[in-house]
Amino acid sequence: EDLAMWVESIVREGWSGEVLDKSIGGSRGEEGEMLKLLRIGMSxxxxSLENRFGWKEAVAKIEELKEIDHVGVGIQSQDSELSL
Structure with missing residues (x-):
């Protein structure tokens, strides 16, 4: 069994905390973002060559995550400004 298969089995079983670096810390939302990045890496x-991400597809997926994260930060800051 190789590392990628081990990580996939851990994530599938819901034990993703075992493969994420706890020293990074962060909130529950940040853990979700790390899992998304992990899934891109696993892809x-x-x-299967048909299912494997090429580097361009991987970069595009990471950029999508960054855009979603940026939009989410904007929404959160707007919400906090409205609550003042």
């Missing part, structure tokens, strides 16, 4: 390690 780069797929055995």
């Amino acid at each position: 780069c390690c797929e055995w």
Whole structure:
């Protein structure tokens, strides 16, 4: 069994905390973002060439995450300004 298969089994079983670096810390939302990034990385390690992400697709997916995160931060800051 290789590392990618082990990580996939851990995530599938809901034990993702075992593969994430706890020293990074963060909130529950940040853990979700780290899991999304982990899944992109796992897609780069797929055995099937048809399912495996190429580097361009991986970069595009990471950029999508950054855009979603940026929009989410904007919404959160607007919400906090409204509550003042």
